[in-house]
Amino acid sequence: MPHPVGFVEAVLAVVADIPAGRVATYGDIAALLGSRGARAVGQVMARYGSDVPWWRVVRAGGRPPAGHAERAREHYAAEGTPLHPTDDVDGYRIDLASARWRP
DNA sequence: GCCGTGACCGGCG
């Protein structure tokens, strides 16, 4: 069974439910909606995600949303989201093992 | 209704 209501609405609703200091992956969101379209979730976030806690949606590898590492980092610091320093361009990676949220 | 486009994912070399 696909999404009962609008996909966009559903995605934003889930993101709004993620508690501060915790995160969910694009794939997690999709799965919660009975979809495998992680990219589709990315599309939604890119277009309509500005009004929700978008930084709480990360990639499966624990890396922040592409192109938003800087701004996301500030939120993580404020919320005490467990990070892990790296040498890549992002400079850090979210510790999914302890921060991943599951309803 | 087909086609290109991603704030993606997992497997494989």
Added chain:
DNA sequence: ACGCCGGCCACGG
């Protein structure tokens, strides 16, 4: 621990 490649899937033109 890479990077590449193919598969996904909803959206807008």
